[in-house]
Amino acid sequence: MREMGNGRSPVIKIENMTKVYQMGEHQVHALKGVSLEVYPGDFVAIMGPSGSGKSTMMNMLGALDQPTSGAYWLDGTDVSQLSDDALADIRNSKIGFVFQNFNLLSRTPALQQVELPLIYAGKGQRKERARKALELVGLGDRVGHKPSELSGGQQQRVAIARALVNEPAIILADEPTGNLDSKSGTEVMQIFQHLNQEQGITIVFVTHDPWIARHTKRVVTLADGKVLSDETILTQLIAGKSERPSDMALH
Amino acid sequence: MNFWENFRIALNGLVINKLRSLLTMLGIIIGVAAVITLVSVGRSVEGVVTAEFQGLGNNLLFILPGQISPDQQGPRRAGGAGLTMNDVVALSDPLLVPEVEKVVPEYGRSALVTRGRHEMRTTITGTSVDYSDVRSFYPVTGNFFNEQDVASGARVAVIGQTVYEELFPDGEPPLGATLRINSVNFRVIGLLEEKGGSGFNDQDNLILVPISTAQSRLFPARRPDGKLRVDFIYAQLLDEDRQDAAIGQIELALREQHNIDFDEEDDFTVLSQDELVSAFSQVTSVLTIFLGVIAGISLLVGGIGIMNIMLVSVTERTREIGLRKAVGAKRRDILWQFLVEAMVLALMGGVIGLLIGMVGTLIISNLSDSLQPVVDWTAVIGAIAVSAVVGLSFGVYPAARAAQLNPIDALRYE
Ligand SMILES: Nc1ncnc2c1ncn2[C@@H]1O[C@H](COP(=O)(O)OP(=O)(O)OP(=O)(O)O)[C@@H](O)[C@H]1O
Ligand SMILES: [Mg+2]
Numbered sequence: 001m002r003e004m005g006n007g008r009s010p011v012i013k014i015e016n017m018t019k020v021y022q023m024g025e026h027q028v029h030a031l032k033g034v035s036l037e038v039y040p041g042d043f044v045a046i047m048g049p050s051g052s053g054k055s056t057m058m059n060m061l062g063a064l065d066q067p068t069s070g071a072y073w074l075d076g077t078d079v080s081q082l083s084d085d086a087l088a089d090i091r092n093s094k095i096g097f098v099f100q101n102f103n104l105l106s107r108t109p110a111l112q113q114v115e116l117p118l119i120y121a122g123k124g125q126r127k128e129r130a131r132k133a134l135e136l137v138g139l140g141d142r143v144g145h146k147p148s149e150l151s152g153g154q155q156q157r158v159a160i161a162r163a164l165v166n167e168p169a170i171i172l173a174d175e176p177t178g179n180l181d182s183k184s185g186t187e188v189m190q191i192f193q194h195l196n197q198e199q200g201i202t203i204v205f206v207t208h209d210p211w212i213a214r215h216t217k218r219v220v221t222l223a224d225g226k227v228l229s230d231e232t233i234l235t236q237l238i239a240g241k242s243e244r245p246s247d248m249a250l251h
Numbered sequence: 252m253n254f255w256e257n258f259r260i261a262l263n264g265l266v267i268n269k270l271r272s273l274l275t276m277l278g279i280i281i282g283v284a285a286v287i288t289l290v291s292v293g294r295s296v297e298g299v300v301t302a303e304f305q306g307l308g309n310n311l312l313f314i315l316p317g318q319i320s321p322d323q324q325g326p327r328r329a330g331g332a333g334l335t336m337n338d339v340v341a342l343s344d345p346l347l348v349p350e351v352e353k354v355v356p357e358y359g360r361s362a363l364v365t366r367g368r369h370e371m372r373t374t375i376t377g378t379s380v381d382y383s384d385v386r387s388f389y390p391v392t393g394n395f396f397n398e399q400d401v402a403s404g405a406r407v408a409v410i411g412q413t414v415y416e417e418l419f420p421d422g423e424p425p426l427g428a429t430l431r432i433n434s435v436n437f438r439v440i441g442l443l444e445e446k447g448g449s450g451f452n453d454q455d456n457l458i459l460v461p462i463s464t465a466q467s468r469l470f471p472a473r474r475p476d477g478k479l480r481v482d483f484i485y486a487q488l489l490d491e492d493r494q495d496a497a498i499g500q501i502e503l504a505l506r507e508q509h510n511i512d513f514d515e516e517d518d519f520t521v522l523s524q525d526e527l528v529s530a531f532s533q534v535t536s537v538l539t540i541f542l543g544v545i546a547g548i549s550l551l552v553g554g555i556g557i558m559n560i561m562l563v564s565v566t567e568r569t570r571e572i573g574l575r576k577a578v579g580a581k582r583r584d585i586l587w588q589f590l591v592e593a594m595v596l597a598l599m600g601g602v603i604g605l606l607i608g609m610v611g612t613l614i615i616s617n618l619s620d621s622l623q624p625v626v627d628w629t630a631v632i633g634a635i636a637v638s639a640v641v642g643l644s645f646g647v648y649p650a651a652r653a654a655q656l657n658p659i660d661a662l663r664y665e
Contacts, residue, residue: 059659064658064662065658085581085582088582091578091579103573103577105267105571107267107268116574116575117579120575120584121579166579
């Protein structure tokens with residue numbers, strides 16, 4: 001395990017988190033005691049084989065689901081103690097979540113999709129903020145488009161705009177490029193790098209793609225519900241500037 | 252999150268899913284429209300029947316054979332020897348029933364009437380001369396039959412406007428024409444003025460003949476005991492304020508006439524106009540209830556339609572709920588959204604159904620002059636309430652269940 005943080009307090013701190021799914025008589029131990037700290041400005045890729053518990057962990061981090069045991073501090077708040085409504089507030093104000101399958105509302109224009117978190121936050125100037133977020137992801141000219149009128153990459157960018165519109169402390173993403181071709185995937189990485197470098201937004205995302213992972217600053221690998229390794233990327237790739245090598249060269 | 256924000260979200264959702272909203276509303280629209288139309292038609296029929304009897308005036312009493320109890324579900328006849336001309340004679344005796352001014356018997360059947368190549372089926376009513384005054388049936392041309400016609404059993408007929416139009420389609424003069432009723436030739440001596448009404452309640456669709464003629468030549472009325480049958484008897488009173496006295500006298504006279512022992516029940520019924528109205532409105536309210544039940548079934552079918560669409564859209568909606576929760580919606584936000592959606596659908600559907608139902612009521616009552624469009628507000632409120640409940644339960648219940656889920660479980664919902 002590496003040391004990081006330089007005395008700053010972590011945005012995310014989980015300790016010994018476990019998650020057990022009850023499948024009838026059968027118990028699935030998806031997380032078997034995971035501890036992790038993520039500091040402001042971090043840019044983390046979570047990797048690991050299928051079924052290793054990546055999505056499970058992301059759902060806990062996103063306050064979308066409750067762990068079976070373990071502690072979770074988000075921005076200094078002990079999330080594992082919160083009520084349903086308080087969790088909703090946390091999800092609304094502190095976290096931006098991006099899903100593999102976008103999860104946009106059907107038949108709803110992009111601008112309204114992005115407005116959604118602001119509505120539940122009760123904030124004003126929603127149109128302006130939503131428009132700015134869409135411009136940030138390069139969709140300033142697509143505000144009126146519905147999901148069916150957007151490409152997969154564009155839909156994911158709408159979802160990213162929705163995640164960042166409420167200025168969260170952290171953006172979490174579960175395989176955000178998983179459903180995209182490599183070009184759209186690269187666009188998403190460009191946006192993430194931009195958000196992380198220019199805006200200082202903390203980002204944690206899951207990927208299966210080692211090359212995508214090398215665009216980040218840190219790679220955490222899970223295996224069988226535990227953290228297997230936690231490495232710093234010394235030479236971060238710049239999205240769009242680096243050629244994807246053939247799969248052979250990666251291994 | 253204030254209320255209006257939720258309201259806006261809900262309306263937005265409805266607008267965005269126009270087809271789903273419309274389909275959901277369709278069930279409510281059809282159900283409410285059906286309930287309102289059918290119940291209103293039932294009520295109009297009730298109104299017609301009531302109006303007809305009320306048109307008879309307050310100083311008339313109706314004497315019917317058998318026991319009719321207005322407290323029962325409609326008229327109920329229990330045995331009874333029936334009424335005869337002897338009763339008419341008895342009631343005409345001013346010494347026995349001084350409160351009664353005029354007594355008019357009615358005896359009639361439906362029969363086929365022909366005039367040359369024209370023919371129709373109508374009611375042939377045998378009655379006495381006073382019928383004209385008591386029921387206010389006056390001829391516009393010709394005369395009513397007179398006492399001598401009744402005494403001699405003359406084959407003369409007074410016809411209503413509808414009969415005239417059917418049998419004299421080219422507008423020939425009716426007086427003196429010959430009608431064939433049950434193979435008996437009748438001479439038309441009068442044409443009644445128009446009374447109005449239509450369909451089953453057409454007061455102009457009748458032929459009046461002297462009662463003696465009807466009893467002897469048309470529809471044999473002789474009973475085994477030799478008395479002549481009548482269907483019922485009108486008794487016009489001298490003074491409507493002394494109705495009770497008149498009823499007492501009539502009952503006494505008829506009991507005497509029918510040899511009814513002291514401890515036996517009447518075998519006839521004397522009804523005032525009000526009692527007659529209430530007896531008949533019981534029949535017609537059964538009709539209204541029947542129509543209401545049919546309409547209620549269609550409302551139920553509409554409700555099942557709503558349920559179907561709600562259940563079909565529940566997958567999509569559950570994911571939507573998951574997403575909304577994931578970006579910060581609280582449980583009550585979700586509930587409000589769906590509550591408002593369901594209420595708006597139910598109310599809009601209810602109002603549109605109400606309008607269609609009222610148009611339907613108007614159309615149906617236009618088919619018949621005598622039907623007045625009556626909108627039954629209990630039916631309106633009931634129908635809208637039922638559809639609101641249906642909308643709420645099938646719209647909000649799945650939503651409430653989804654709102655309980657973890658966002659991630661809702662998002663994963665298949
Ligand atoms: N809702 C659930 N109910 C039961 N078991 C579950 C549930 N969600 C996940 N699991 C189990 O938990 C384990 C971890 O699943 P998870 O989805 O976290 O894996 P993952 O690392 O995201 O895999 P992938 O790379 O394929 O997305 C798996 O064995 C999975 O079967
Ligand atoms: Mg996963």
